[in-house]
Amino acid sequence: MRGYSAGKDDYLARLRRVEGQVRGLQRMVENDEYCIDVLTQIAAATKALQAVSLGLLDQHLGHCVADALARGGDGAEEKVREASEAIARLVRS
Numbered sequence: 001m002r003g004y005s006a007g008k009d010d011y012l013a014r015l016r017r018v019e020g021q022v023r024g025l026q027r028m029v030e031n032d033e034y035c036i037d038v039l040t041q042i043a044a045a046t047k048a049l050q051a052v053s054l055g056l057l058d059q060h061l062g063h064c065v066a067d068a069l070a071r072g073g074d075g076a077e078e079k080v081r082e083a084s085e086a087i088a089r090l091v092r093s
Helices: 005-030 035-071 074-092
Strands: none
Touching (some): 005 035, 035 074
């Protein structure tokens, strides 16, 4: 079981909203909407994806990494490394 399983329905709902936002962006571009309006909606979709990312990261740290640390060994070091790399990717994006 993954750390986010308890909130899976919430994550799916959020991702469906983002999907709708992206479809709206496509329509905006097709309809030659004002550039700033399109950029504003892109920022909103990006923020929504970031919120999902941070929630998943929080769940990963609280469940997967914490469990690995409690068990110890090489698996713990691997989980911490994975989390660090994920954080670095989020910071760069």
